[in-house]
Amino acid sequence: MALCAHDPLTGIDHRHDRVQLLDDTVLIVDSAFAARPELAGFWDAHVWLAVPPELALDRGVQRDAPREGQDEALRLHRDRYGAATAQYLSEVDAPSTADLVVDNSDLDRADVLVDRLQPSQDH
DSSP: OOSOSBOTTTOOBOTTOOOOOOTTOOOOOOOTTTTOGGGGGGOSOOEEEEOOHHHHHHHHHHHHHHHHOHHHHHHIIIIIIHHHHHHHHHHOOHHHHOSEEEEOSSTTSOEEEEEOSSOOSOO
């Protein structure tokens, strides 16, 4: 299994790197773009962390500015990551296919908005 096609921090292409996983391996994939329909059969559960775009931009710039510089971090997050996310969400309604949707706007208090992981207690 390839773990990362492209490392955004180093720019290294990992498409040909493979890792052998055991049958009982738990693999957590951290990717905003993992809800593409062609990948749906690979996941046991899909969790969507909901954050307003402007807050995601602010957090990304704050995280990456010490390494990239303020202007470059802003450019990367606004023009590359933000634009890619907006295009992706216009093509794939990832939150509606998620098993769990979490409002992650407040890092000290995440709120579960949708939980399709547990059977309904209503019946």
